[in-house]
Amino acid sequence: MGYLPRQMxxxxxxxxxxxxxxxxxxxxxxxxxxSFKMGMLNINRAHTFKGFNVAYGVLGYLGNAEHLxxxxxxxxxGDYPPAFNKKMYGFGLRTSVGFHSTSIxxxxxxxxxxxxxxxxxxxxxxxxxRDEIYNGKVYxxxxxxxxxxxxxxxxxxxxIFRARRNHDIKHAFRLFxxxxxxxxxxxxxxxxxxxxxVINSSSAWNFNYFLSVKRFTLSLEIAENxxxxxxxxLGYKLQ
Numbered sequence: 001m002g003y004l005p006r007q008m009x010x011x012x013x014x015x016x017x018x019x020x021x022x023x024x025x026x027x028x029x030x031x032x033x034x035s036f037k038m039g040m041l042n043i044n045r046a047h048t049f050k051g052f053n054v055a056y057g058v059l060g061y062l063g064n065a066e067h068l069x070x071x072x073x074x075x076x077x078g079d080y081p082p083a084f085n086k087k088m089y090g091f092g093l094r095t096s097v098g099f100h101s102t103s104i105x106x107x108x109x110x111x112x113x114x115x116x117x118x119x120x121x122x123x124x125x126x127x128x129x130r131d132e133i134y135n136g137k138v139y140x141x142x143x144x145x146x147x148x149x150x151x152x153x154x155x156x157x158x159x160i161f162r163a164r165r166n167h168d169i170k171h172a173f174r175l176f177x178x179x180x181x182x183x184x185x186x187x188x189x190x191x192x193x194x195x196x197x198v199i200n201s202s203s204a205w206n207f208n209y210f211l212s213v214k215r216f217t218l219s220l221e222i223a224e225n226x227x228x229x230x231x232x233x234l235g236y237k238l239q
Contacts, residue, residue, distance in 0.1 A: 001118055001152060001176050001206045002233065003219045004055035004096050006046040008160060008170070010106030013239055019043045020217065020235030024063075026227040036088075036227065038063025042235075044094065053111065055096045062089045065126040079140040079192070086129055092120030096156075107167075111158040116176060118152045140190040143199065147186045152204060152225070154178010160210070172210035179203040180225060199226055212237075 005018045022040040027033050044057025066085045098114030127148050133139070134146035160172035183202040204225035211218040217235040222228075 001116060001154070001156075001178070001204070001223065002040075002042060002059070002094065002231065003172075003174060003208050003210050003221065004044050004046060004057060004094060004116075005210065005212065005217060005235070005237070006053050006055050006096075007048045007239075008106075008109045008162065009048055009050065009100065009102045010109075011048070011167075014048045015239065016046045016048075017043070017238040018046070018057075018217065018235055019238055020219070020233045022219075022231050022233040024061075024229060024231035026229035028227055034065050034067045036063060036065050036229075038088070040231075040233075042233070051099060051101065053096075053098050053100060053114075055094075057094045059092045059094065059120075060090070061092075062087075064088060079142075079190075081133070081139050081142055084129065086124070086126040088122060088124040088126040090121045090123055092118055094118050098156075098158075105164075107164060108159065108161040111156075111160065111174075114156045114158065116154060116156050116178070118150075120150045120152075122148050122150070134188055138188050138190045140192040143187045143189045143193060145183065145186040145188075147183065150180055150183070152178060152180045154204065156206075168212075168214045170210075170212040172212075174206075174208050174210070176206040176223075177204070183226065215239075 007016045020042045024038050026036045038061045040061040042059045046055035068083050096114050096116045098111050100109045100111040131146045133144045156176035158174035163169040179202045184199045206223035208221035215237040219233040221231040
């Protein structure tokens with residue numbers, strides 16, 4: 001649920017096209033964890049009206065999922081998956097619709113409620129590997145999902161403000177809370193899976209800081225759904 005930049009209500013230009021590149025990483029929970037690394041390209045369009053804003057965009061990503069053993073040997077007991085390094089890639093759509101209020105001096109917008117959605121796909125060798133395990137024998141202490149299509153939805157709140165003497169510098173803080181319906185229920189677990197590691201909720205949260213200096217932007221994010229993840233994005237306004 002990456003950040004979708006929007007103009008402030010007091011800005012002279014009310015629409016914005018924004019492109020960015022991101023690097024993201026995450027690790028799955030529990031022993032024998034899988035680490036994820038990926039690069040992303042994002043482009044979105046946004047419009048700000050009086051008390052109302054909307055944004056939409058597309059994204060594409062390419063990365064890998066990796067599972068290694070510290071002793072460089074595979075688990076001989078079949079408790080965990082073998083060591084692997086598999087590619088993954090996908091595409092997605094993003095939308096955000098929200099309401100805001102503006103301070104008297106116009107230097108702060110309180111985007112108090114936004115409805116955000118993301119539709120995404122996962123393809124590649126790692127998705128095929130997950131499907132193979134799901135439809136075969138699940139490793140004793142492992143959990144696996146065969147989902148390749150995802151819908152994440154929820155609400156966010158945000159405050160964005162600009163420097164009093166330099167309106168080209170803006171800071172924003174945003175918190176998203178939502179979930180990916182059906183994700184937790186899509187998992188299968190091995191016979192010896194630790195009940196404390198069983199995923200019971202599809203809920204998610206995302207917190208990020210956004211900085212805009214003239215046409216350049218920076219976004220720092222930390223999020224958790226099933227995996228704890230972090231992401232850094234550098235962007236440019238094409239307005």
